[in-house]
Amino acid sequence: MKILVCYFSNTGNTEKVAKSIAEGLEDENVEVLKIEDADPSNLKNYDLVVLGSGIYGGKLNKKVIDFMKEVSEYPPKFAFFNTHQSSTAYQKAFKRIRSKLEESGSEVIGEFDCIGENLGMPKETILGMLAKLPPEEKKRQEAKIEATKGHPDAQDLANAKAFGKSLIQ
Ligand SMILES: Cc1cc2nc3c(=O)[nH]c(=O)nc-3n(C[C@H](O)[C@H](O)[C@H](O)COP(=O)(O)O)c2cc1C
Structure with a gap:
């Protein structure tokens, strides 16, 4: 499988999680990229995209949202991850992106979150x-x-x- 782990991280917490997720995918053809370095027109070339962000003011970072707006062709599978300070996971973090993907026939196969010190x-x-x-x-x-x-x-x-x-x- 060709997999992209793509994330926004301001202070490094989400980046650590991104790298650990990629370690779990070690036998696959995995690329790990900051969202700033990823090309939205290239997502269709992956079998799976694992997309992550910290939570800031109850939201994903704007770069993640803007990046996803630029994607016109989705890969067949997506997964999400986020890090957050609050003790409970922010379930709605990827809600909008998820429904857009599902409308387009891309399957969301998993979601992960953990606490990240602020x-x-x-x-x-x-x-x-x-x-x-x-x-x-x-x-x-x-x-x-x-x-x-x-x-x-x-x-x-x-x-x-x-x-x-x-x-x-
Ligand atoms: C400006 C700012 C706003 C934040 N807002 C939230 C929030 O609304 N909810 C939450 O759980 N954590 C919040 N956090 C904590 C971050 O989500 C958490 O520390 C996360 O791990 C940061 O990820 P990063 O190191 O990859 O940037 C906030 C942090 C900052 C700096």
């Missing part, structure tokens, strides 16, 4: 936001942020690799 916000901004909260809520939010530290971790990346493997089984 490395993109200055510490002062986070502390400033926390300082505005009532004490109990502040504690809760601090605990939530603490729980994201170091993610994606080794287990997340092993899960990503297993996800990659599962796509070709």
Whole structure:
């Protein structure tokens, strides 16, 4: 199979996951590209495209959305992945892209997500936001942020690799 793993990553979390997914696909003909380096007119030449992004303000990065708008011919299969700070997965992240693909007869064969520590916000901004909260809520939010530290971790990346493997089984 000819496979493209294509992603947007601002602070490297989604990139780590992309590389682990590609490791799971090691016996296939796999290419890993940042979305900035991928050519939307070339997607039709792959058997499977695995598309990923971090979640920013509840959305995929605009480059991913704009890239998909440029694609006129889809590959037969797609899969998605994302990294996010919140403790629950953002199920709707790929909703629009998914329905467009399904309308066009491209099959979505899997979706993966994991927590990614927010490395993109200055510490002062986070502390400033926390300082505005009532004490109990502040504690809760601090605990939530603490729980994201170091993610994606080794287990997340092993899960990503297993996800990659599962796509070709
Ligand atoms: C400006 C900004 C906005 C973010 N918004 C969200 C959000 O709405 N929901 C969420 O779960 N995580 C949010 N995050 C956290 C990122 O999704 C998370 O850290 C992700 O792993 C970043 O991926 P990257 O390192 O590949 O860029 C945000 C991070 C930044 C910097």
